[in-house]
Amino acid sequence: MKPELLDKVRHARDLYSLTRAVLSMCEPYGPVHSFKLVHNRGAARVACFIELESQKQQAAMTRALGAKA
DSSP: OOHHHHHHHHTOOSHHHHHHHHHHHHGGGOOEEEEEEEEETTTTEEEEEEEESOHHHHHHHHHHHTOOO
């Protein structure tokens, strides 16, 4: 994820806040079909899996966020 976007979610202190922040970044690209957060306590990391209704918009969102597909 792009560093400037990480700053938007860095303030989240719980999974609810993190979910809201990530979904708000996805909003401009259309409806979310599937969303899953996976917390790895040992590594202190969270992985996020997002699937949009539109494959075309999903590719655009992936590029814009600097995420991996």
